[in-house]
Amino acid sequence: MMDSMARQIRRIVLEQSKRANVGHIGSALSVADLVAVLYGGVLRVSDPKDPQRDRFVLSKGHAMLAVHAALFLRGWLTQEELNTYCGDGSFLGVHPEYGLRGVDFAAGSLGQGLSVAAGAALAARLQHSPRRAFALLSDAECNEGATWEAVMFAAHHKLANLIAIVDLNGQQALGHTDQVLSLRPLAERWRAFGWDAHEVDGHDIAALQETLAGLDPAVGAPHVLIARTTFGKGVSYMQGQIKWHYWPMSDAEYGQALREVEAMP
Amino acid sequence: MRQAFVQTLVELAARDPRILLLTADLGYLALEPFMEKHPDRFFNVGVAEQNMVGLATGLAEAGFIPYVYSIVPFAVLRPYEFIRNGPVQHRLPVRIVGVGGGLEYGTNGLSHYGLEDIAVMRAQPGLTVIAPADAPQARGAVAATWNLPGPVYYRIGKDDKAIVPGLEGRFELGKVQHLREGSDLLLIAMGAVATEAATAAQELAARGVSCSLVIVASVTPAPVDELAGLLARHPVVLTVEAHYRVGGLGSLVAEVIAERDLRCHLVRCGVGSLLNGITGSQRYLHQLYGLSAEKLVETAMAAVRRNKL
Numbered sequence: 266m267m268d269s270m271a272r273q274i275r276r277i278v279l280e281q282s283k284r285a286n287v288g289h290i291g292s293a294l295s296v297a298d299l300v301a302v303l304y305g306g307v308l309r310v311s312d313p314k315d316p317q318r319d320r321f322v323l324s325k326g327h328a329m330l331a332v333h334a335a336l337f338l339r340g341w342l343t344q345e346e347l348n349t350y351c352g353d354g355s356f357l358g359v360h361p362e363y364g365l366r367g368v369d370f371a372a373g374s375l376g377q378g379l380s381v382a383a384g385a386a387l388a389a390r391l392q393h394s395p396r397r398a399f400a401l402l403s404d405a406e407c408n409e410g411a412t413w414e415a416v417m418f419a420a421h422h423k424l425a426n427l428i429a430i431v432d433l434n435g436q437q438a439l440g441h442t443d444q445v446l447s448l449r450p451l452a453e454r455w456r457a458f459g460w461d462a463h464e465v466d467g468h469d470i471a472a473l474q475e476t477l478a479g480l481d482p483a484v485g486a487p488h489v490l491i492a493r494t495t496f497g498k499g500v501s502y503m504q505g506q507i508k509w510h511y512w513p514m515s516d517a518e519y520g521q522a523l524r525e526v527e528a529m530p
Numbered sequence: 531m532r533q534a535f536v537q538t539l540v541e542l543a544a545r546d547p548r549i550l551l552l553t554a555d556l557g558y559l560a561l562e563p564f565m566e567k568h569p570d571r572f573f574n575v576g577v578a579e580q581n582m583v584g585l586a587t588g589l590a591e592a593g594f595i596p597y598v599y600s601i602v603p604f605a606v607l608r609p610y611e612f613i614r615n616g617p618v619q620h621r622l623p624v625r626i627v628g629v630g631g632g633l634e635y636g637t638n639g640l641s642h643y644g645l646e647d648i649a650v651m652r653a654q655p656g657l658t659v660i661a662p663a664d665a666p667q668a669r670g671a672v673a674a675t676w677n678l679p680g681p682v683y684y685r686i687g688k689d690d691k692a693i694v695p696g697l698e699g700r701f702e703l704g705k706v707q708h709l710r711e712g713s714d715l716l717l718i719a720m721g722a723v724a725t726e727a728a729t730a731a732q733e734l735a736a737r738g739v740s741c742s743l744v745i746v747a748s749v750t751p752a753p754v755d756e757l758a759g760l761l762a763r764h765p766v767v768l769t770v771e772a773h774y775r776v777g778g779l780g781s782l783v784a785e786v787i788a789e790r791d792l793r794c795h796l797v798r799c800g801v802g803s804l805l806n807g808i809t810g811s812q813r814y815l816h817q818l819y820g821l822s823a824e825k826l827v828e829t830a831m832a833a834v835r836r837n838k839l
Contacts, residue, residue: 316593363619370591371619377612380581384588391550392592411612414581421576 267470270338271301275499275526277334277347283519285351289359291497291509292403293331295434295467299401299492300328302473304335308399313341313367319396320369320385324378325403325432326360333357336367376409378402379429383419386427386487397426397482405437408446413458419487420459427487428480429460432467434496438510452491460489467492499526531687531722532560532629534665538672539597543568546595549676552586553599554579556629561599583609586624587616595623595676601635602628602644602685610650617681618654624681626651631661631685631721632772633801633815644685645801648720649777651683652750658703659750661685663724664692666699667707667747674701687722694724697745704751706760712740715834716764716794717826718757720746720779723772726816729823730770734830741830752782758790766837768797768830772821775800797833799826 278293303321310318323332330350337347342357349355356365360373370381382400389396406412419427433451435442442448455462463476473492480488496510497503500522514522540563543549551564552573565572575582579600586596598605605628606613617624628647635642651659658678662668668686675682696709706718710731719727724745731743742764746753761767761783769780780798787796801819808818816822820829 320588320591363621370587371615374611374615377580377584377615380584380612381588381616383581384585384590385592386588387585388589388592388594391589391594398588411578411580411584414576414578415584418575418578418581418585 267301267305267474270305270335271298271470272526272529273338274301274331274334275529276523277337278330279519279522279526281330281333281347281350283514284348286513287351287359288509288511288513289327289330290514291503291506292325292328294498294500294503295494295496296325296328296331296401296432297498298468298470299430299432299473300331300335302470302477303399304339307474307477309396317394317396320382320398322370322378322382322398322400323361323372324400324406325375326372329359329361332361341367375403375406376411379412379415382429383415383424383427386419386424387422389426390424395482397428399428399430401430401432404431404433404435404442404448404451407431407448407451416455416458416460423485424487425485426482428477429487429489431489431491432494433491434494436496436505436507436510440507455489455491459486461486462489462491464491464493467494468498499529501525531662531665531668531690533690534669535627535672535684535686536560536563538669540564540567542676543571548593548595550589550594550596551599552582552596554582554604556600556604579604579608580612583612583616583624587612587620587622590617590622590624591620595625597625597627599627599629601642602631602647603642606644606647606651606683614654618657621656621680623679626681626683627686628683629686630688632723633812633819634688634722636812636815637809639809640804645774646777647685648749648771648773648779649781652782656680657750658682660747661721661749662687662701662747663697663719663721663745664694665690666693667697667701670699670701671747674703685721689722692722692725694728694745701747703748704753705748706744706746706753706756708744710741710743712742713764714740714766715742715830716760716767717741717743717770717830718746718767718779718783719743719770720749721772723770723816723821726821726823726826727770730826730830733823733827737831739830739834746779749779749782754786757783757786758792761787761790761792761794764794766795766797766833768799768826768833770799770821770826772816773800775802795833795837797829799829
């Protein structure tokens with residue numbers, strides 16, 4: 266089910282990017298499987314307005330198109346609403362905006378989401394609620410000092426109900442993370458700060474499900490999945506290519522991308 | 531103001547379990563009453579103001595009313611973008627508490643001065659901005675606004691002893707507080723430096739200048755209509771604030787004069803530019819930047835004289 270959801274997310278990402286003639290395609294494809302796992306069953310949200318729902322922060326807000334697709338697939342957005350993506354007067358912008366049904370927190374400025382998610386996790390603890398808080402970060406967000414303020418706070422307060430996922434695709438806007446500002450060894454860094462860190466293949470849906478299901482949200486350290494991913498995953502000419510951070514597709518590129526995504530195993 | 535603020539918060543927290551207090555490792559000899567009374571609702575988050583505001587955003591979304599506390603520049607400027615993207619954008623009841631506006635941290639130097647907080651906070655739509663003039667007004671202001679549905683910024687002075695005579699704790703959102711009524715000159719003061727303005731008004735009256743004095747503690751929502759009425763009745767106006775001249779109370783009053791097409795002469799008393807690296811007591815700095823009662827009287831006398839020429 267999640268495999269099929271991931272494929273549909275990729276297809277919608279391509280369709281909507283092409284229709285709106287916008288970029289950020291590579292980032293959205295990078296997180297498609299992570300988003301499918303979260304919205305395909307991990308996030309406990311029956312109604313996006315239920316106060317007892319799990320909270321989710323897309324801290325790497327520029328991958329929002331993948332989440333728009335998931336919100337549509339969950340039935341919280343209509344096809345008509347989805348088709349307003351990047352249109353005038355639409356709530357569906359490049360980043361998650363306040364006021365869009367299904368968005369717990371707006372984002373777009375990197376390095377802020379983990380703090381907000383930590384606040385949501387602390388709130389759940391203070392209210393004796395079993396709900397959890399998830400934050401999906403980019404690897405380059407770990408350049409931001411404020412991310413590490415939140416990392417320290419969550420470890421100190423043993424926020425076991427806080428689950429961070431780092432989309433480790435090794436690329437950022439102007440280059441590869443190894444060349445811009447090295448993050449290595451990333452999992453060890455989170456562990457050194459007191460987190461329960463798991464290195465996983467960010468495209469292996471079964472492995473992601475199993476890892477997430479094994480986390481104890483009640484007692485112990487906060488959890489982080491360092492999810493190794495491929496930027497542009499599923500579209501051969503985008504994979505690992507910096508230009509697809511911002512570039513829109515030509516008609517020929519769009520046709521090839523759709524065929525490749527449909528053919529994914 | 532600081533102790534009055536904390537005491538008020540302790541009392542409110544006893545009534546309302548949604549109230550939390552977060553500090554970025556500041557508030558020694560100030561926050562202890564809250565820590566002792568409500569230890570499970572007090573969090574020292576460490577020296578991490580950005581995270582503090584992010585946490586407060588997540589807490590407020592879940593129904594809490596978090597107060598985040600630091601010295602003005604650390605409470606406002608360091609996490610400013612978090613305030614903008616968090617409580618302001620999400621319309622959440624986070625309370626930003628900045629201690630020591632203006633030059634109150636005297637010998638600690640520029641890093642600790644709050645000279646542009648009102649400018650940047652009043653730029654944010656939907657953010658209530660409150661700058662009480664003394665401790666009783668701080669108490670009144672917190673009691674009147676703690677339960678607002680949106681975010682609030684409080685600029686709280688350090689001094690609990692200095693009192694603005696006649697103010698007596700009065701505060702109302704979107705209103706000025708009248709302290710003296712005259713016809714030659716209007717003094718409009720904001721924040722703890724209002725005590726200097728009050729002393730100056732007395733001295734001016736003794737010198738035969740018929741002088742009005744009002745306090746603006748509710749910066750946002752601004753008392754625009756009341757100010758317009760006052761400005762229309764006075765030929766000369768002095769704004770008094772421990773803040774840069776740009777963006778604060780003086781700018782607010784200038785906006786009202788321009789937009790209401792009023793004819794009065796405005797003198798903005800505030801910090802024009804900083805002398806390189808010079809510090810000292812608040813009293814010394816107020817004198818240096820023209821904000822002491824003595825300097826305000828000089829400025830006012832000159833402005834009134836010029837107007838009569």
